[in-house]
Amino acid sequence: MKTSKNLQLTIVGIAAAIGILLILWKPSVLIYGLQGAGLYAAVALPMALILGIVGIINLAHGEFMMLGAYLAYWFSTQFGIDPLLAMIPVLISMGIVGVITYKTTIHRVLGAPELNQLILTFGIAMVLSQVVNLIATSQPRKLSLDYVTASAKVGELSFGTYDFIFVAAAVLFLAGLLFFLRRTKLGKAAVAVGQNPKGARLVGINVDRTYLIIFSIALGLLGIIGTLFLTSHSIFPLVGGSYTMKSFCLVAMAGIGQLKPILWGSLALGVSESFIMSFQGYGGWADIVFFAIIVIVIISRAYKRTES
Amino acid sequence: MLEIRDLNSHYGKLHVLRDINLQIGNESVGLFGPNGSGKTTLINAVMGLWKPTSGSINFNEEDITNIDTYNIARKGIALVPQERELFPGMNVQENLESGAAYIPHAKDELESSLENVYSIFPILKERSKQLAVTLSGGQQRMLAVGRALMAKPKLLILDEPSLGLQPSLVSELFEKLAEMKETVSILVTEQNVRESLKAVDRGYVLENGSVALEDSAEGLSTNPHVIKSYLGL
Numbered sequence: 001m002k003t004s005k006n007l008q009l010t011i012v013g014i015a016a017a018i019g020i021l022l023i024l025w026k027p028s029v030l031i032y033g034l035q036g037a038g039l040y041a042a043v044a045l046p047m048a049l050i051l052g053i054v055g056i057i058n059l060a061h062g063e064f065m066m067l068g069a070y071l072a073y074w075f076s077t078q079f080g081i082d083p084l085l086a087m088i089p090v091l092i093s094m095g096i097v098g099v100i101t102y103k104t105t106i107h108r109v110l111g112a113p114e115l116n117q118l119i120l121t122f123g124i125a126m127v128l129s130q131v132v133n134l135i136a137t138s139q140p141r142k143l144s145l146d147y148v149t150a151s152a153k154v155g156e157l158s159f160g161t162y163d164f165i166f167v168a169a170a171v172l173f174l175a176g177l178l179f180f181l182r183r184t185k186l187g188k189a190a191v192a193v194g195q196n197p198k199g200a201r202l203v204g205i206n207v208d209r210t211y212l213i214i215f216s217i218a219l220g221l222l223g224i225i226g227t228l229f230l231t232s233h234s235i236f237p238l239v240g241g242s243y244t245m246k247s248f249c250l251v252a253m254a255g256i257g258q259l260k261p262i263l264w265g266s267l268a269l270g271v272s273e274s275f276i277m278s279f280q281g282y283g284g285w286a287d288i289v290f291f292a293i294i295v296i297v298i299i300s301r302a303y304k305r306t307e308s
Numbered sequence: 309m310l311e312i313r314d315l316n317s318h319y320g321k322l323h324v325l326r327d328i329n330l331q332i333g334n335e336s337v338g339l340f341g342p343n344g345s346g347k348t349t350l351i352n353a354v355m356g357l358w359k360p361t362s363g364s365i366n367f368n369e370e371d372i373t374n375i376d377t378y379n380i381a382r383k384g385i386a387l388v389p390q391e392r393e394l395f396p397g398m399n400v401q402e403n404l405e406s407g408a409a410y411i412p413h414a415k416d417e418l419e420s421s422l423e424n425v426y427s428i429f430p431i432l433k434e435r436s437k438q439l440a441v442t443l444s445g446g447q448q449r450m451l452a453v454g455r456a457l458m459a460k461p462k463l464l465i466l467d468e469p470s471l472g473l474q475p476s477l478v479s480e481l482f483e484k485l486a487e488m489k490e491t492v493s494i495l496v497t498e499q500n501v502r503e504s505l506k507a508v509d510r511g512y513v514l515e516n517g518s519v520a521l522e523d524s525a526e527g528l529s530t531n532p533h534v535i536k537s538y539l540g541l
């Protein structure tokens with residue numbers, strides 16, 4: 001107990017030292033790292049809800065975000081509305097997509113071994129990206145929005161500020177989810193279902209409906225984040241894949257049932273990625289570093305567990 | 309209250325329950341039988357956890373044979389399963405609250421039910437903030453009983469409640485069950501036939517999936533077959 005407190009303090013200390021060094025040496029790394037971290041965390045949190053809390057494996061996670069982004073693109077170009085306004089119909093549409101996907105597919109494999117969920121949702125990922133490819137072609141789409149180019153200047157340093165919207169989204173998602181899981185009846189039921197589905201049925205929880213609602217909430221959140229993603233990134237049918245992998249890693253790193261560590265994990269990854277990107281020509285190393293850090297964290301956690 | 313008619317149940321080709329007929333009124337009933345005789349299977353059928361192949365189960369005149377488990381729980385049947393099925397990552401109090409929160413007729417009386425359970429099992433009050441997974445086996449058994457009581461059931465089913473309990477706690481538990489008899493009907497399966505015969509009004513003996521015997525508690529305790537096979541005298 002005491003050593004783990006000390007360890008935590010050491011980690012916080014090292015992180016703070018790195019932060020201060022970066023502020024002095026490469027302040028832009030910290031800013032862009034924070035923005036990148038916001039995006040990672042906001043995408044990973046819905047997965048933490050369905051994988052970490054109720055235990056549904058969804059390998060189509062990033063593809064659902066991609067679908068949300070294309071829906072936002074369609075709504076905003078079709079009706080000439082600002083994509084941020086399109087967020088509302090996208091949220092609703094994605095919730096409905098969640099209900100349909102759950103009822104027609106996920107529901108059927110929940111009782112089966114986990115490999116079935118893995119294969120099923122992998123298939124859904126392929127179908128989603130191929131269907132979008134057929135309808136919208138593989139040509140990247142981007143909206144040009146003037147508010148996205150907003151920037152700020154601190155002393156010598158000038159940087160884009162719009163992407164802080166991802167940080168805000170991540171913090172809001174986390175606060176909302178924590179409130180939902182701790183304070184609401186449905187949220188508590190979801191926690192119970194995740195810990196013991198049979199026990200949950202015995203105390204009168206409609207387990208199937210709980211899975212349905214949680215899955216749809218997660219897709220609704222992905223609709224929101226997909227819309228935000230569209231405002232500042234170009235989208236194409238395969239854009240979601242790497243976010244599935246990264247979310248999966250972040251959830252594994254945070255530990256099953258944990259939400260808050262997603263923020264710290266994302267921060268470490270976002271900052272180290274942007275640190276590497278800041279060296280001309282070494283950008284390609286960013287993903288390697290991402291996965292190396294994940295592997296180290298997971299191995300060290302397994303090691304700690306065998307020790308205790 | 310509970311009426312089981314001509315119930316048959318299979319696991320694949322294995323015929324586990326054969327034409328079971330069983331009634332429970334406002335009373336306490338024991339269900340005895342050797343390992344593998346089908347006691348848990350029968351209880352799972354009542355609770356909707358395993359669908360029977362034929363026959364019917366009525367609860368308060370209503371057919372519940374094909375109703376989902378959560379709805380059966382809401383109608384007033386609470387089960388203390390053989391494997392306890394607690395929520396390991398929740399503390400004692402959260403586990404207890406979960407027993408009442410989703411049952412319409414119990415959730416408004418959550419506070420008084422909690423006091424009641426704590427007075428029956430004071431150890432649970434002492435450990436109210438401790439995670440369920442860190443309780444000993446016997447404490448988890450008490451928590452499972454407490455969680456079922458929180459639902460204010462009309463029928464309380466206990467599957468091997470004495471499993472893993474020290475002998476002094478077993479007799480204490482059966483005393484508590486005997487006291488509760490006034491307010492709730494009880495169906496209890498037990499290996500510990502001697503103790504449980506003190507707490508029940510009637511009993512059934514299940515052998516190879518069929519009802520081999522059905523009698524009052526005194527009748528069973530003087531029956532030569534029961535004495536030989538279950539009381540070990």
Ligand SMILES: Nc1ncnc2c1ncn2[C@@H]1O[C@H](COP(=O)(O)OP(=O)(O)OP(=O)(O)O)[C@@H](O)[C@H]1O
Pocket residue numbers: 319322324341342343344345346347348349350390
């Ligand atoms: N899930 C299952 N799949 C296949 N067979 C099963 C399953 N569960 C139980 N059985 C079989 O059904 C029979 C009855 O089992 P059951 O668990 O109902 O017995 P029990 O009377 O509760 O025994 P015990 O006293 O050991 O708890 C046994 O032969 C068992 O092997």
Ligand SMILES: [Mg+2]
Pocket residue numbers: 347348349390467
């Ligand atoms: Mg059994």
